[in-house]
Amino acid sequence: MTRPKLLAALAALAVPTMALTGCGVMGIGQPKADLQIYSARHYDLEGAFGEFQDQTGISVEFISGDDAELLERIKAEGENSPADVFMTVDAGNLWNAARQDVLAPVNSAALEEAVPEDLRDAQGRWFGLAMRARTLTYNPDKVSPKDFDQVDSYAGLADKKWKGRLCMRDATSAYTQSLVASLIDLHGYDKTLKIVEGWVANDVQIMGNDVLLLEAIDAGSCDVGINNHYYLARTLADNPDLNVKLYWASQQGAGTHVNISGAGVVASSDNPEQAQQLIEWLATTGQNPFVDGNHEYPVNPEAKPEPVIAEFGDFKRMPLNAEAYGDLNAKAIELLAAADYK
Template sequence: MPRHSLIAATAGLTVLASALTGCGFTGGQPADLQIYSARHYDLEGAFGQFTEETGISVEFISGGDAELLERLKAEGEDTPADVFMTVDAGNLWNAARQNELAAIDSAVLDQAVPEDLRDPQGRWYGLAMRARTVTYNPAKVDPAEFDAKDTYGGLTDPKWKGRLCMRDATSSYTQSLVASLIDLHGREKALKIAKGWVANDVQIMSNDVLLLEAIDAGTCDVGINNHYYLARTLAKNPDLKVDLFWASQGGSGTHVNISGAALVEGSDNPEAALRLIEWLATKGQNAFVDANHEFPVNPTVKPEPVISDFGEFKRMPLNAQAYGDLNAEAVDLLAEAGYK
C-alpha cells in the first residue's frame, strides 16, 4: 500500500477518518513528517519554526487520544504516521503498552527530559508540563487556611463546606488527579478524599474557565485548576480576583501531567521524526509551550513570564503507568463517592 494512503479496517475507523483533519501539505507534495496529534492548540507556530530551521515539512492529523491510538492500531504497518503526540501521560503509557511506539536511543532527550517525565524504555518523552493546583479568591480565603502538607485532601475539611468548586468526573483532569491520589495514598484513602469533597457540597463545573469565573464572582471560594487556564484568564483580565496556591508543598508536591511525543513503530522517516522530538525538547521548548502558558519539561529552559510570576513549586513525581493503569479505577472510585 502506498506510503500516504490511509486504510479503514472497520466501519468505525471510516467514520473516524472522515472526522479527522489534516493540514500542512506544501506544493502539492506530501509532507516529510506526519504527526497524529491530540494536542489542538498553538501547533503552527512551533512547527512552522521547526520547518524554517530544518527544511523538514510537517502535516497534522488531529483527533482525540483514543481515536488516534485506534487509528494507529488499525493501520498497522501501513500507517503514514511518524510521530504520535498526546496530552496525558497515561495515554502515552497505553500506546507504548500496545506496542505502537518505537524505542528511541537519544542522549539528547535523556538529558533534556527528567526521568519521571519519559518512558524508561525510551518509547515516549514528555515535552510540556501542566500543574493542577488550588486556586482561590483572595478576598474570601487566607492561604494560611490551606493544608500545606496535603492540600487536595485538606479540602475535605468541613470549613470548606459550600465553598468548593471542581471539575466534573468525566474530565480527564479529574480522573488523572484521582489516579495519582490512588497511586500515592491507596484506594481507601483516595476514596475518603473524594467522599469528603462530595460531603462539602462541591459545585461541579464543566470546564476550568467557568470554574475561575465562579471563584472571581464569589460563587465559590476555592477550586482546583490547571495553572495555564489561570494564566490565560489573567492575560485577558488582570483584575481577576483569583490567586494560585501550590498544593502540597509540605508533602508530596503538586499534581502534574504532560503533553508528550513518541516515534511511531514502523515510521518511514525515523531520523527526521527523532530530530523533531529532540528539537521540541531543547531549542524548540519555548516555541512549543509558551503560547499556552505551559511549563517546559527541560529544566534548563525558563518558563514564560506570566507563569514565572506564579513562583517555583515542588511537583509530585509523575507515574505514567499509574495514570494509565488506574484510570478505570479512578472513574469507579468517583462514582462510588457520588462525585458527579
C-alpha cells in the first residue's frame, strides 16, 4: 500500500474528531484547537478538558479510536502528524509507544512529584494519570472473604473448591492479558500456566465484558469473578442493591493488580510545552476532574478518591511493571492459548 493510501486508510479508522473550546464543541469554521489529542481513553473527556481550557485558555481537540490504530496513525503521519498528546489505556500500550519512539522525553518536576515512580516512564516519555484495580468480586450470600487466599488471591481461584463457581473475562481482553502478564512477571511462566490451567479446570465461565460478569454474580449464576473496580462502582451508583462485594486481592502478598490510563507528548508535536502543561494539569489540579467521572483512582497521592470508591477502603497495590505488561503480552497470549483459556 502506498503512503497516501495508508494515511487515508488509517484516517478512516478513527472516530470522528471531537473538539472543545472554552464554551463547548467546536463547529465548522471555528479556529483549529491549540492541542490535538489522540485518545484511546473514552471516559468523560469533555468535562476534564473543558475545565483545562477554562483555566488555561488552551483549546483542545481530540480524536478517539483504538489504541493500536491511533499509534499506527501517528507513525504513518510521521513528522506531519497533528498529534500533540497520545493518551491510551494499559501500561503496556504506553511502554510500546515509547519503545517505538512515538513519545518525547519530558523533564517535569511537577510530574515527578505527582506521579509515583512505577506509574511513569523512567525517561519521562509517559505518565500514568488514572489507576484501575483488577480485583476479586463475589456474591456475599455464597462466599465469605475468609474463603479467599490472601497471599495470592488470583492463584487461589485455581483451588478445586471454586469449581463451577468462577466467571472471568475472555482471553482477548487487554485486562485479562495484562493480569496474566503481571502474574508471569511475578511467578514465572510455568507457575502461571498452572494457575490459568486451574481456572480452566474449574469450568470458568467466560464473559464478554465486566458488566455481564457483575450481573452474573448478582444473579447467582457464578459466585466469584475478577473485575476492574470501577465497573462495580458504576453499577453500584445506578443500583445500590446490587448483591456484589469487592475483595482486595493478595493483600498479604504482592498486592492487588493495577493498570493505568496515561499520556505522553508526541515526539513530532508542534506544541510540546502546551502538551506538557496539559499532562501536568491532569496529574495535579485536574486529577479529580479527570478520574472521578469514571470512578478511577487518582495516581497523585494528594488527590482523594471519589466517594463511591472511597467506600471500598484502602488497599495495597501490586507494583506496576509497564515493561512486563508490554514485553510479556505475547507470552501472556501464548499462555492463555496453551491453557485452553478462551
